Amino acid sequence: MRILLIGDIVGKPGERIVTRSLAGLRQRERLDLVIANAENAADGSGLSPSIYKKLIAAGVDGITLGDHIYRRSEIRSVLESAANIVKPANYPPAAPGRTWMVVAAADGTQVAVVSLLGRVFMRPVDCPWQAIDRVLAGIPAEVKVRIVDFHAEATSDKQLMGRYLDGRVSAVLGTHTHVATADEQVFPGGTAFQCDVGMTGPHHSILGRRIDRIAETTITFQPTQFDVATDDVRLSGTIVEVDAATGQATAVRRLVVRDSELESLEIKPAAGPPLM
Numbered sequence: 001m002r003i004l005l006i007g008d009i010v011g012k013p014g015e016r017i018v019t020r021s022l023a024g025l026r027q028r029e030r031l032d033l034v035i036a037n038a039e040n041a042a043d044g045s046g047l048s049p050s051i052y053k054k055l056i057a058a059g060v061d062g063i064t065l066g067d068h069i070y071r072r073s074e075i076r077s078v079l080e081s082a083a084n085i086v087k088p089a090n091y092p093p094a095a096p097g098r099t100w101m102v103v104a105a106a107d108g109t110q111v112a113v114v115s116l117l118g119r120v121f122m123r124p125v126d127c128p129w130q131a132i133d134r135v136l137a138g139i140p141a142e143v144k145v146r147i148v149d150f151h152a153e154a155t156s157d158k159q160l161m162g163r164y165l166d167g168r169v170s171a172v173l174g175t176h177t178h179v180a181t182a183d184e185q186v187f188p189g190g191t192a193f194q195c196d197v198g199m200t201g202p203h204h205s206i207l208g209r210r211i212d213r214i215a216e217t218t219i220t221f222q223p224t225q226f227d228v229a230t231d232d233v234r235l236s237g238t239i240v241e242v243d244a245a246t247g248q249a250t251a252v253r254r255l256v257v258r259d260s261e262l263e264s265l266e267i268k269p270a271a272g273p274p275l276m
């Protein structure tokens with residue numbers, strides 16, 4: 001089976017390329033399941049209930065978030081009620097949201113999805129290694145396909161998580177840095193790994209935000225509005241091939257979809273009978 005993790009969706013441009021391309025992409029790449037990190041979907045920070053609904057309607061099966069999870073407080077009700085969205089599992093128990101989810105793939109396979117936050121150059125959170133041990137102990141044994149989105153800054157932390165979980169989960173894929181890394185591989189125990197799957201949004205930018213604004217603030221120390229950029233919009237993600245019977249990954253590959261491909265990916269509704 002094939003599972004796609006879409007990297008951090010940034011703002012309207014990110015949302016738009018996902019909603020326009022996903023149906024076609026599911027067909028072209030023969031995807032059975034699509035997970036998306038949507039922590040930057042609402043104007044670059046957080047996720048709103050309406051964007052959550054649009055992403056799910058477009059064909060996203062499950063949503064992960066990250067350090068910006070609660071930027072839009074309205075998402076709390078979704079986090080507390082919906083079965084297809086998770087909080088980072090190493091947030092404290094009182095933080096709203098579920099620590100893992102099981103979503104059904106198109107081929108019927110049950111897939112567990114977990115999100116974890118790193119602790120290097122990030123706000124302190126609970127130990128991700130202890131958290132994932134706890135979560136994996138709670139997932140039913142028959143759910144063999146397990147995907148971990150490790151939302152972290154440091155490549156060393158991400159590699160360690162991949163090695164730590166090798167043979168225990170199907171994939172450890174990184175998000176948060178918004179820059180895809182060229183280290184996708186399947187570890188000896190059958191766990192697919194990549195430090196970061198990259199950003200879904202405008203790449204003529206600094207991590208999705210306007211270059212001029214970031215430059216002004218960085219160079220002059222004057223606060224500016226870090227608006228979401230507009231140009232060179234790409235969907236970045238990674239596709240993992242998994243043996244559904246064992247949960248072991250057999251292949252992993254990066255995916256980039258550019259704006260220019262949208263035309264060929266968009267599925268036009270079939271023409272109905274002529275109106276009388």
Ligand SMILES: [Fe+2]
Nearest residue numbers: 008039040176
């Ligand atoms: Fe992000």
Ligand SMILES: [Fe+2]
Nearest residue numbers: 066067068176
């Ligand atoms: Fe993040």
